[in-house]
Amino acid sequence: MKDLKAERIQLFRDQANFIPTERVPHFCNAVTWKVFDAHRSLPIALTNFKVMEDVVRHFLDNYPVDGLMDTGIRNQFSVMEAFGSDGYYYYTDEAVGIKDHALCTIDTLMDYLEDEERYTWETVLPAKFGDEWNEKTLEQWKAAFKEYLKYTYFIIHMGSVTGKEYGIPSLAPNNPAKGAIQFGIEELESNLLGIKDLSVSLRRHKDIIKEFCDKWDEKHIDPMITKALESDGPQSEKYCFDSSMILLSHNILNPKQFDMFLWPSLQRMLDAYAEKNMNVRIFAEGSILRYAEKFNRYPKGTITMHLEQDDPFAFREAAPNCAIMGGLDTELLANGTPEECIARTKKLCDELGRQGGFILSEGKMLSYKNDCKADNLKAICDFVSNYKL
Amino acid sequence: MNKYLSYPEGYEKLCHDLLPLPLRPFSKMLMPLFLKIIKEG
Numbered sequence: 001m002k003d004l005k006a007e008r009i010q011l012f013r014d015q016a017n018f019i020p021t022e023r024v025p026h027f028c029n030a031v032t033w034k035v036f037d038a039h040r041s042l043p044i045a046l047t048n049f050k051v052m053e054d055v056v057r058h059f060l061d062n063y064p065v066d067g068l069m070d071t072g073i074r075n076q077f078s079v080m081e082a083f084g085s086d087g088y089y090y091y092t093d094e095a096v097g098i099k100d101h102a103l104c105t106i107d108t109l110m111d112y113l114e115d116e117e118r119y120t121w122e123t124v125l126p127a128k129f130g131d132e133w134n135e136k137t138l139e140q141w142k143a144a145f146k147e148y149l150k151y152t153y154f155i156i157h158m159g160s161v162t163g164k165e166y167g168i169p170s171l172a173p174n175n176p177a178k179g180a181i182q183f184g185i186e187e188l189e190s191n192l193l194g195i196k197d198l199s200v201s202l203r204r205h206k207d208i209i210k211e212f213c214d215k216w217d218e219k220h221i222d223p224m225i226t227k228a229l230e231s232d233g234p235q236s237e238k239y240c241f242d243s244s245m246i247l248l249s250h251n252i253l254n255p256k257q258f259d260m261f262l263w264p265s266l267q268r269m270l271d272a273y274a275e276k277n278m279n280v281r282i283f284a285e286g287s288i289l290r291y292a293e294k295f296n297r298y299p300k301g302t303i304t305m306h307l308e309q310d311d312p313f314a315f316r317e318a319a320p321n322c323a324i325m326g327g328l329d330t331e332l333l334a335n336g337t338p339e340e341c342i343a344r345t346k347k348l349c350d351e352l353g354r355q356g357g358f359i360l361s362e363g364k365m366l367s368y369k370n371d372c373k374a375d376n377l378k379a380i381c382d383f384v385s386n387y388k389l
Numbered sequence: 390m391n392k393y394l395s396y397p398e399g400y401e402k403l404c405h406d407l408l409p410l411p412l413r414p415f416s417k418m419l420m421p422l423f424l425k426i427i428k429e430g
Contacts, residue, residue, distance in 0.1 A: 141407055
């Protein structure tokens with residue numbers, strides 16, 4: 001399995017660097033769809049690590065993918081349940097969801113930034129849990145912490161299972177435990193203000209948002225830029241990419257706002273990766289096509305853009321220097337035939353992958369039961385693992 | 390009054406009471422992620 005893992009890393013690296021390969025690698029973006037495919041219940045799989053491990057094994061036994069975005073580790077529900085409270089994330093029999101939430105108000109953003117731990121302890125948590133907060137006992141804290149340790153162990157365990165038993169390589173070195181890359185404007189959207197309040201504040205409180213983003217990025221992004229610049233460069237033996245980040249805020253920013261709030265820090269980060277010949281995978285949620293030319297300024301081998309909703313052929317035309325990850329949409333996976341899925345995969349491999357610069361993947365995370373037909377994914381896996389370029 | 394509510398005293402007391410002895414040296418690594426899950430989860 002060690003050789004298979006090394007071979008797969010090399011395939012991802014070569015395609016990311018526009019070096020032609022014998023075949024196109026497939027980094028599968030299957031998340032909770034795996035649970036339904038294994039005929040398990042979502043509420044049970046999300047709260048029972050053994051069941052989730054069986055789900056991941058079932059998937060990898062049936063679908064010979066080269067990489068897997070989620071190794072069953074998106075289940076922190078047992079922590080909150082042991083704590084005895086509802087959180088922002090929730091699940092039903094059909095799906096996992098998150099409630100739009102705001103940990104701050106526009107007036108308190110700078111207080112948060114001043115001392116995040118203090119603000120969390122004194123303001124965020126009391127507001128989140130209401131009267132329950134005063135009544136939390138040491139036993140509840142211990143129960144939650146025990147589940148957190150079990151969750152941490154599960155992450156490590158699944159990395160070992162997928163790597164050592166299935167030859168699945170790790171995506172990138174950075175993760176929540178080692179320092180996720182989160183730009184200020186992204187943190188505002190996902191946690192501190194939420195989509196609704198941020199959208200309003202972008203118009204009414206532009207200066208505060210700008211000040212916050214600059215200070216947040218100075219505190220959280222600058223150290224990561226320094227770390228990249230002081231590193232030895234690509235970690236080609238261990239990871240498919242040298243870094244991975246998720247962008248969402250571009251969907252609610254107009255071009256002027258994009259230039260003001262996101263691009264300055266993102267550009268400095270990308271400059272650092274380019275300088276060190278490192279490759280970053282960017283998962284662009286929604287559509288990022290209108291900003292393609294900005295990313296095309298970087299040399300080939302710097303950026304691999306994982307497209308969620310954009311047409312990969314249009315993106316290649318707009319940004320020929322960016323490698324593309326994606327190409328498979330859930331409309332086809334859910335409603336097409338195996339033959340149609342193979343035809344689409346062949347077209348992607350032939351037109352985007354022959355000269356390098358393409359990694360097959362699902363654009364949207366496969367989450368719901370009807371996001372994909374099993375026969376379609378099997379046909380794609382069989383085809384792409386055998387199709388020689 | 391819940392003895393853990395104040396900051397930093399209450400929070401530090403919780404860290405001390407929560408972590409078993411062998412894990413206490415790793416408090417600065419384990420607690421921020423735990424707190425993040427409680428905060429954002």
